[in-house]
Amino acid sequence: MKSLFEAYDLRGRRLGNRIVMAPMTRARARDGVADLQTALYYRQRAGAGLVVSEGTPISQEGTGFAFIPGIWSKAQVSGWDGVTRAVHAQGGTIFAQIWHVGRMSHTSLQPGGGQPVSAGAIPARDDKSMAFAFGEDGTAGFVEASVPRPLRAEEIARVVDDFANAAANAVEAGFDGVEIHGANGYLLEQFLNPHVNDRTDRYGAGNVEDRTRFVLEIVDAVVARIGADRVGIRFSPFGKLFDMPHYPQIEETYLHLAAALQARGLAYVHLMDQGNAAAPAMSEAFLRKFRRAYTGTLILAGSMDKGRAERLLGDDLIDLAGFGQPFIANPDLVERLRRDLPLAKPVRETYYGGGAEGYTDYPAYEDGPEARVA
Ligand SMILES: Cc1cc2nc3c(=O)[nH]c(=O)nc-3n(C[C@H](O)[C@H](O)[C@H](O)COP(=O)(O)O)c2cc1C
Secondary structure (H helix, E strand, O other): OOOOOOEEOOOOOOOOEEEOOOOOOOOOOOOOOOOHHHHHHHOOOOOOHHHHHEEEEEEOOOOOOOOOOOOOOOOHHHHOOOOOOOHHHHOOEEEEEEEEEOOOHHHHHHHHHOOOOOOOOOOOOOOOOOOEEEEOOEEEEEEOOOOOOOOOOOHHHHHHHHHHHHHHHHHHHHOOEEEOOOOOOOOEEEHHOOOOOOOOOOOOOOHHHHHHHHHHHHHHHHHHOOOHHHEEEOOOOOOOOOOOOOOHHHHHHHHHHHHHHOOOOOOOOEEEEOOOOOOOOHHHHHHHHHHHHOOOOOEEEOOOOOHHHHHHHHHHOOOOEOHHHHHHHHHOOHHEEEEEOOOOOOHHHHOOOOOOOOOOOOOOOHHHOOOOOO
C-alpha cells in the first residue's frame, strides 16, 4: 500500500514524501525580486516532498500582477538563489513555476504601456477577470484586464524563447526544475481554448493539433534547454477561471496533450481541479482516462485532504498529492497530516500583498498554541 509519507523518486531526485506544495502567488515582492522574507516563507515549508514556487513571470510582458517576483533579470535570478538555498538547506526540492499571463494583464504593467498579448483579441470579461495593476493615480489595485492583441506568428517564437530563457535562469538560480504554467486561464490555456483562440493560422485553426502547438513548442524548447527530467507542466482541465468557457473538445484536447507529453518523458504533469471537494471540475472518469494516456508522474491538486490523497494513491490514479491553502497556515503541513494533528485555517485577507503578517508568522504546531482561527 502506497503511503503519502514515503519517499518518492522523481526522475532521480529523492522526494522525502508524496506531498507537493502547490504554486501560490503571494504578491509580496515590492520590486519584483524574491528576498529574504520569500526565502524564509519557503524554508518554513520545505518539508513538502516537492515545493512548487509561486508563479514567476518570464518577462515584463508576461506579468499580470504587481509585486510578483519575476525570473528574467539578473537581480531576480539572484533573489531566487537565496530561496533555493534556503529550501535545499532543509533537504527540500523546489521547482519554479514559470508563467505568462497573456491577456490577464493591464497596460500599466506592460512594456511601454502597450496592450497585453494573447492568442486573439478577445478580452476576459467576467467579474473575476481582474489584473492587480496601477490606476491612473499610480496606486495599485484590481482593475479590469485590458483588451489584448493577438501575438504575431514571429512573436510566438520569441515568447517560446522567453520560456526557455526563464527555465535556464531557474536552473542558474538553483531550482531543481521548472513547472510550465499551462493552467488557470493564462496564456497557454488561451491558445488551447477555441472560444479564446480564434486564430486561423497553424496555432489555432480549430483543430487540436493547431491549438496545442504553442504549448508543445514551449515544452520542447524548455526541454531542449534544461532536460526533460527537470520539466513539469500544470493544466486545469474543465476550469473556467478568467472567462474560459467550456468547449466540446476539452477531453480530446487534454488527452491529446497527455499522449504528446507521455512521449516527451517529462518530470511530471500537475493537474489542478478548480472545483471543490463537493463539486469537482474534473470527473474521476476523466482522471482515469488521463492516467491511462499519461503514465509518468501525475500530481493532482485542489481541495485535497489526507483521506482523498490516500484513496487516489491506493487506486493508482495519482503519484503525488498537491496542497495549496493548507500550506499557507500550516508550514509544517506534512508533520500535521502524518500525526493527524489539527490544521490551522489561513486568513484570506492576507493571501496577497503586505508583509510578514499571514505570510511567515504562522507557527509550526510544536511552536505554540493554535494562534489563528479564521
Ligand atoms: C493565494 C493563492 C495563490 C495561488 N497562486 C497560484 C499560482 O501562482 N499558480 C498556480 O498555478 N496556481 C495558483 N493557485 C492555485 C493553487 O496552486 C491550488 O491549485 C489551489 O489553491 C487549490 O488547492 P487547495 O484547495 O489545496 O488550495 C493559487 C491559490 C491561492 C489560494
